[in-house]
Amino acid sequence: MAKTSTQYVCSECGWNGPKWYGRCPECGQWGTVEEFRESRPAAGTRTAAPGRTSRTTALHVGDGTATPITEVGTESVHRLPTGFGEFDRVLGGGIVPGSVTLVAGEPGIGKSTLLLQTAGAVAKRHPDRTVLYLSGEESQAQVRMRATRIDAVTPNLLLASTTDLATVLGLIEREHPALAIVDSAQTIVSQEVDGISGGSTQVREVASALIDTAKSLDVPVLLVGHVTKDGSIAGPRTLEHLVDVVCQFEGDAQTALRMLRAVKNRFGPTDEVGCFDMSGEGVAEVADPSGLFLSDAETPVEGTCVTFTLDGHRSLPIEVQALVTNSVLPTPRRAVNGVDTNRIAMLVAVLYRHGRINLLGNDLYVSTIAGGVAKEPACDLAIVAALASAARSRPIPRTTCAIGEISLTGQVRPAPRLEQRLREAARLGFTTAVVPRLRRGNRIPGLQLVEVDTLRDALEALGLTGR
CATH class of the missing domain: 2.20.28 (Rubrerythrin, domain 2)
Known part of the structure; x- marks a missing residue:
């Protein structure tokens, strides 16, 4: 019993x-x-569904022998392209057969759209094989409407709407598709265990069953996961440990930019980032996102400075904009967007002490554009330059960028992987870069490096000293 x-x-x-x-x-x-x-x-009473082998009994099947690692074949695995170069980059070159990939993100961020487009691209690329899209949230008609809008309609793309785990596993076994997509893990329910839909018991059972099926049939599975209010993946932490790849699809709902990051990847790197653009026609990859975070102004504008940040293996330009006004409030206002508020307070104090520019009694507004994030220490020099430019009403040339961390003593410290940032700056047409003093004499063709030791030196190099 x-x-x-x-x-x-x-x-x-x-x-x-x-x-x-x-x-x-x-x-x-x-x-x-x-x-x-x-x-x-x-113990011993669990029975398998008709036509399936239970995971409990499967533990006792096999010859029980181990193979020396030197005798294990090293033949290359043929990855399955997703149709998105950015998606393949994050996965390490494509989807590995038999793997289970969890794609998580906030509601309405575009997870289902991205995976439905992926299903359509794989189906068009392999017309002799089927692609299975299993939805526990939408009906077949609703999925078809979305597929028509994003041009993902193809005869070998099969749709099913179900929340029963046994039905999902049966469809995968019967169709043996080139790719199976389950949307989502929190909506599928197993009849073999009790528990509410989306609860830890159900999610763990659904994930384990899908992983068993994927490994035994060598069918790759893309699994959609929900997130909680704090942004973490809903359900037990064992869900992230069980799957092979965990990807976070994130972005600001107010902008069209979307980022795909690999949090866990057994078959590739975890520091790659894929950039996408969300529109009414679906998700489009952005192979070169460098221009997304720069304004279109051709003439220099006071209060702006460009820096370069690292996001995974990518170096992205970020334009920092600052506005300085006289305050009429007892406590000056500090409004920021895309930068750290505490960091701004520290930089304003350093600018006053070591740069001889007093902004302690002014209202300060600091922001990035297009949803960019300039929170790493290497953005300090650009933030200070933008504030000084706004305070002095002196624009910084559009072909000049600033990269470096500022310490409390007013020293300009090196930024990690500076050479990669400078090469991206040269590629985008920047001719001058204000950087910390380099230990090695690396020079970038077409880019003049202005090496500085202190904040005061940096302001002089940018022409922002004096009244």
Whole structure:
């Protein structure tokens, strides 16, 4: 007879425990912890579904021998292209057969659109094989409407709308597709275990069953995952440990820019970033995102300075804009967007102490454009230059960039992987770069390097000293 235990699960984040709480200890939400009884089959009583081998009995199947690592074949694995060069870059060259990839992101960010376009691209590339799209959130008609809008309609793209795990596994086994997409892990329910939809027990069972099927049939599976309010993946942490690849699809809902990052990747790097542009026709990859974070102004404008940040292996230009006004408030206003508020307060103090520019009593507005983020220390010199340019009403030439970290003593410190940033600056047409003093004599063709030791030297090089 099955053993029964009482569990308490948070409907918001998937936390579970043996004790009830009025406030979830994981996500902090009130009234979301509910009781349910989980039925656990006793040892040896679990039976497999018709036509399938249970994971429990599979542990006892095989010859029980181990192979020396020197005798294991090293033949190359043929990865499956997704149709997006940026997606392939993040995955390490494409989808590995038999792998399970979890794509997580906030609601409405474009996860389903990206994967449906991927399904359509793979189906068009392999007309002799099928691609299976399994949706637990939308009907077949709704998926077809979206596929028509993004031009992903092809005869060998099969759609199914179900929330039953056994049906999902049966379709994958019967069709043996080139690619299977399950949208999403939190909506699929197994009838073999108790628990609410999206709860930790159900999510763990669904993930384990899909991984078993993917490995045994050598079918790659793309799995959509929900996130909680704090941005973490919903469900138990074992979900991220079980899958092979975990990707985060993120971006600002107010802008069209989307970023795909690999948080975990057993078959490739985890520091690659894919850039996409969201539009009414779907998701389009941005192979060269360098121009997205720069304004279109051709003439120099006071209060602006360009720096270069690192996002994975990519070096991206970020334009920092600053506005300095006289304050009429007892406490001057500090409004920032895309930069760190505490960092601005520190840089204003350093600028006053070591740069002889007093902005302590002014209202300061500092922002980046197009949703760019300039929060790494290497952006300090550009932020200070933009503030000084706005305060002095002296524009910085459009072909000049500034890269470097500023310490509390007013020293300009080196930035990591500076050469990569400078090469990207030269490629985009920048002719002058204000940088910390280099230890090695690396020179970039077409780019004049102005090496400085202190903040005062940097302001003099930019022509921002004096009244």
